[in-house]
Amino acid sequence: MEAAMRVGLLGLGRIGAVHAATLAAHPLVDELIVADPVRTSPYGRPGDPFEADAVVIASPTGTHAELIVRACERGLPVFCEKPVAATVAETVKVLEASAGNRVQIGFQRRFDPGYVAAATALRAGELGELHRVHLVTADPAPPPAEYIASSGGIFRDCHIHDFDILRWVTGREVVSVYAQGANLGAAFFAEAGDVDSSAALLTLHDGTLATLQGSRYNGGGYDVRMELAGTKRTQVVGLSSRAPLHSAEYHSPEDLLPRPDNPWPDFVARFEAAYRGEIDAFLRADRSLCSIEDALEALYVAEAADLSLREGRPVEVAEVRR
Numbered sequence: 001m002e003a004a005m006r007v008g009l010l011g012l013g014r015i016g017a018v019h020a021a022t023l024a025a026h027p028l029v030d031e032l033i034v035a036d037p038v039r040t041s042p043y044g045r046p047g048d049p050f051e052a053d054a055v056v057i058a059s060p061t062g063t064h065a066e067l068i069v070r071a072c073e074r075g076l077p078v079f080c081e082k083p084v085a086a087t088v089a090e091t092v093k094v095l096e097a098s099a100g101n102r103v104q105i106g107f108q109r110r111f112d113p114g115y116v117a118a119a120t121a122l123r124a125g126e127l128g129e130l131h132r133v134h135l136v137t138a139d140p141a142p143p144p145a146e147y148i149a150s151s152g153g154i155f156r157d158c159h160i161h162d163f164d165i166l167r168w169v170t171g172r173e174v175v176s177v178y179a180q181g182a183n184l185g186a187a188f189f190a191e192a193g194d195v196d197s198s199a200a201l202l203t204l205h206d207g208t209l210a211t212l213q214g215s216r217y218n219g220g221g222y223d224v225r226m227e228l229a230g231t232k233r234t235q236v237v238g239l240s241s242r243a244p245l246h247s248a249e250y251h252s253p254e255d256l257l258p259r260p261d262n263p264w265p266d267f268v269a270r271f272e273a274a275y276r277g278e279i280d281a282f283l284r285a286d287r288s289l290c291s292i293e294d295a296l297e298a299l300y301v302a303e304a305a306d307l308s309l310r311e312g313r314p315v316e317v318a319e320v321r322r
Helices: 013-023 061-073 089-098 113-123 144-152 160-170 187-191 272-284 292-310
Strands: 005-010 030-036 054-057 079-080 103-106 130-138 174-181 195-203 209-215 225-228 235-239
Touching: 005 013, 013 272, 030 130, 030 209, 054 187, 054 272, 061 079, 079 089, 079 272, 089 292, 103 272, 103 292, 113 144, 113 160, 113 225, 113 235, 130 160, 144 187, 160 195, 160 209, 160 225, 160 292, 174 292
Parallel strands: 005 030, 005 054, 054 079, 079 103, 130 209
Antiparallel strands: 130 225, 174 195, 195 209, 225 235
């Protein structure tokens, strides 16, 4: 796909608008065709996105499966925002229907420089033997109630990014999950069968332990971090001057601890470069991309976490596999 091409974009919501700007400015895109039933864009022209050389899907979750299959039936390379589908069964069907086609799923953390550096250091042996991983994903404010009602829950909607990046950075698989949650904020989380605070213990296939925590009420700003502790050193992703962390140990500028006077406001700002990177990788097809198989593996972990939360017990990931 190194020649200039026409790209069709479905969906002009928050992420769709980001992708539209990226695609319009990309040197490999000579025409952008956009489609959204209610929104318009200053980039590209309205039209049939399937009359293109490649398709980018940023429409609502419930449309993803059908649109991926439709694009594959036309032999078009596909980039689709996560998730592939709302359930494991439907994701498996899309996987089977798309066999032989190039499909990339939008787990943008794989293209963030911090996660790339951590994966490189771990694989080069710079951390020594990995003994522990800690992951954090915390939103500054909750999404709307109507979004939560159809999101699939915090583990499928939010922490599935943590599950994917845990697999990608460490090269290890999650074999069991013990998840907990709490509702400390708005009533609409409990009404939707969801939680606004989350924690989980994950065991990887080699016995390495990973801990996870999340929140929909991190008022200091958007906080996404990954800590990898090895026998030689610990490496942290997301520990920058914009991390919303106030250290009790800060005494002078020489301490070089985060001073979050300008914290990350949301995931779009935090992962701006990563969103551009994943689209560039899709257009060039020159990097290891997140496949439907990868997305399914992350979904299995999310399913196990959700089941653990509801039943109050550790759950083996094998239990939720097809």
